[in-house]
Each structure stands twice: as C-alpha cells, then as structure tokens.
Amino acid sequence: MARLLSRRLWEAVRDLLPIVVVAAGFQTLVLRQPFPDVAGLMVGALFVVFGLMLFVQGLELGLFPIGEAMAHAFARKGSLGWLLVFGFLLGFSTTVAEPALIAVAGEAADVAADAGYIAHDVAERSAYAIQLRLTVALSVGVAIVIGIFRILRGWPVHLLIIAGYAIVVAITFIAPDSIVGIAFDSGGVTTSTVTVPLVTALGVGLATSIRGRNPLIDGFGMIALASLTPMIFVMLFGIIRFGIRASGSG
Numbered sequence: 001m002a003r004l005l006s007r008r009l010w011e012a013v014r015d016l017l018p019i020v021v022v023a024a025g026f027q028t029l030v031l032r033q034p035f036p037d038v039a040g041l042m043v044g045a046l047f048v049v050f051g052l053m054l055f056v057q058g059l060e061l062g063l064f065p066i067g068e069a070m071a072h073a074f075a076r077k078g079s080l081g082w083l084l085v086f087g088f089l090l091g092f093s094t095t096v097a098e099p100a101l102i103a104v105a106g107e108a109a110d111v112a113a114d115a116g117y118i119a120h121d122v123a124e125r126s127a128y129a130i131q132l133r134l135t136v137a138l139s140v141g142v143a144i145v146i147g148i149f150r151i152l153r154g155w156p157v158h159l160l161i162i163a164g165y166a167i168v169v170a171i172t173f174i175a176p177d178s179i180v181g182i183a184f185d186s187g188g189v190t191t192s193t194v195t196v197p198l199v200t201a202l203g204v205g206l207a208t209s210i211r212g213r214n215p216l217i218d219g220f221g222m223i224a225l226a227s228l229t230p231m232i233f234v235m236l237f238g239i240i241r242f243g244i245r246a247s248g249s250g
Contacts, residue, residue, distance in 0.1 A: 072205055087141075091137070092137045140226045144202075144225075178238065183238070203222045
C-alpha cells in the first residue's frame with residue numbers, strides 16, 4: 001500500500017507540475033512580481049497534490065469497481081427496466097448536486113433578473129435556478145438511458161452525436177438569445193467528478209457483460225451524450241419559458 005500511495009503521489013506531482021511551471025514562469029519572467037503569500041501557496045499546493053492523489057486512488061478502489069459490478073449484476077439479472085431506472089437516477093442525482101451547475105444556474109438567474117427576463121426578487125431567482133438545474137439533471141438522466149440502449153443495440157456513437165448536434169444547431173435558430181449561451185455552457189458543467197467515473201464504469205462494465213460487444217468501442221461515449229443533451233433540453237426550457245425567438249432578432 002505504501003508503494004502504491006507513493007506512486008500515486010508522484011503521479012499527482014507530475015500532473016500538477018506543468019501548471020506550477022507556467023504560473024511561476026509568468027509571475028517571475030513576465031509580470032516580474034514576487035509571489036503573494038508564499039507560505040499559503042505552498043500549503044495550498046500540498047493540499048491539492050494530496051487531494052488529487054487520494055481522489056484518483058479512491059476512484060480506482062471505490063467508484064470504478066462499484067460501477068462495473070452493478071453493470072455486471074444488472075446484465076446477469078437481465079432486468080432492462082431496472083437497469084434503465086438505475087442509469088437515469090444515476091445521471092440525475094449526480095448532476096443535480098454538481099457544484100459547477102449550482103454556480104452557473106445561480107449566476108444565470110442573477111443575470112436574467114438584472115436583464116428583466118424574470119422578476120428581480122429572491123424567490124423568482126431561486127425558482128429559475130432550480131428549474132435550470134432540474135432541466136440539466138433530467139437531460140443527463142435521459143442521456144444515460146440513451147447510452148444504455150446504444151450499448152445494448154450496438155448503435156454507432158458517432159451517428160447519435162451527429163444527430164444530436166444537428167438538433168442543437170436547429171434549435172439554436174429558434175431558441176431565445178437569453179438562453180442559448182447558458183445552454184451551451186450547461187453542456188460543460190454536467191460531467192462532474194462523480195458522474196464521469198461512475199458512468200464510464202457503468203458503460204464499460206455493461207459492454208463487457210454483453211456477448212458481442214467490445215468494451216473499447218461500445219463501452220465509451222456516454223459522457224459525450226451527457227454533454228450534448230443539456231444543450232437541447234435547456235434551449236427547449238428557454239422556449240417554453242420565454243417563447244420562440246422573435247423573427248429578425250440577433
């Protein structure tokens with residue numbers, strides 16, 4: 001265990017070293033200013049290194065095995081209904097509590113209130129932010145369900161991605177301007193530190209358990225779908241909430 005942790009520690013230092021070199025180089029060579037609070041920076045860097053080391057080790061010891069084990073168990077039971085329910089709830093629950101999504105939804109509510117799209121009071125802004133979060137979480141749950149069907153049926157992932165982005169482009173022309181940017185950003189905040197390993201492990205484990213499926217080809221691709229569907233769902237949310245974009249608007 002000591003050897004494993006030391007290897008993880010070195011890997012964490014190696015991964016963070018380029019960031020440190022870039023920051024230090026610009027601070028000393030370009031800005032030509034001393035580092036503020038050197039002791040605090042060093043302590044923070046140590047926390048980041050040890051946190052990254054423990055996080056990666058935790059993924060390998062806990063999240064990856066449990067995702068694959070549950071996929072194998074569902075495949076053995078042959079219960080498609082429960083597998084789809086589990087996949088949907090997995091995507092929904094891990095996304096709705098994602099800190100990045102909470103931050104983006106809160107900021108979007110504040111900006112929408114300042115621009116006059118919603119009432120400028122705490123209750124309305126809170127409701128708008130919650131609606132955005134639930135919409136994105138719902139879209140990720142649907143994406144996981146589609147990903148499970150893709151693995152079971154052997155659908156090519158690139159066709160789903162092409163079709164999905166075609167829908168995104170089409171809806172962009174009619175969605176309100178006030179929601180388009182938020183929709184595109186929401187696709188990037190859904191892949192959280194818990195969702196990614198669990199969903200990846202679920203896909204790989206499911207592809208491994210099904211005869212005729214290649215884990216390398218069929219086991220990956222759910223994360224791409226989970227980044228795509230929020231764009232569609234959030235723009236549809238904007239259309240329902242604010243109406244179709246007026247003809248001739250930006």
